[in-house]
Amino acid sequence: MINLECFKDKIFHLLNEENTMDIRDIETNDKEDTFQIFFEDGSAFEIECHQILQKEQPAKNQIHITEEEKKNYQKVADAFTEIYKYCDIVVVDIGKYGFAVLQYIRIQDGFEQTTIYTNSKHLFHDLWKEWLNIQLMDLSRGTSLQDMDLEDIFQCIPKCK
Secondary structure (H helix, E strand, O other), X not given: OOOHHHHHHHHHHHHHHOOOXXXXXXXXXXXXXXXXXXXXXXXXXXXXXXXXXXXXXXXXXXXXXXXXXXHHHHHHHHHOXXXXXXXXXXXXXXXXXXXXXXXXXXXXXXXXXXXXXXXXXXXXXXXXXXHHHHHHXXXXXXXXXXXXXXXXXXXXXXXXX
8 A cells, every 4th residue: 555655755756756747846844745846837736645544535425424424514614714705715505515715706606616525524624724814914914925926925035943
């Protein structure tokens, strides 16, 4: 059975050897289990890796969540109501299929990003990251960081020795 560290090594190797995507740089964060990929055109993406335990994997024919999981989802959705005021994000109960997170609304086109969750832990984790980003943006208001993009902010951070 492959472990998380081995999986991350393989992903890094695949990305590092990729020649068709114009990757400029790959930054790894072993504490967060993430890769930040920077492209020549200025775009950037983050990949987060986590191992799914056998019991978390949905059964092959399972297309719905349990009532207990639905209660857990509702608790998570209720806990993060604060962020719905600050950004274009809404958590929607989609019945037996789980919960959906709708983000970045465009009036004529609908939501730009839709993610469906069948595991409340994953929903919690993603909403937690969104909440944290909002807190960081609030802290940067009125400072020189406010108008910087992510790459510029990283340049301001001193290198670890």
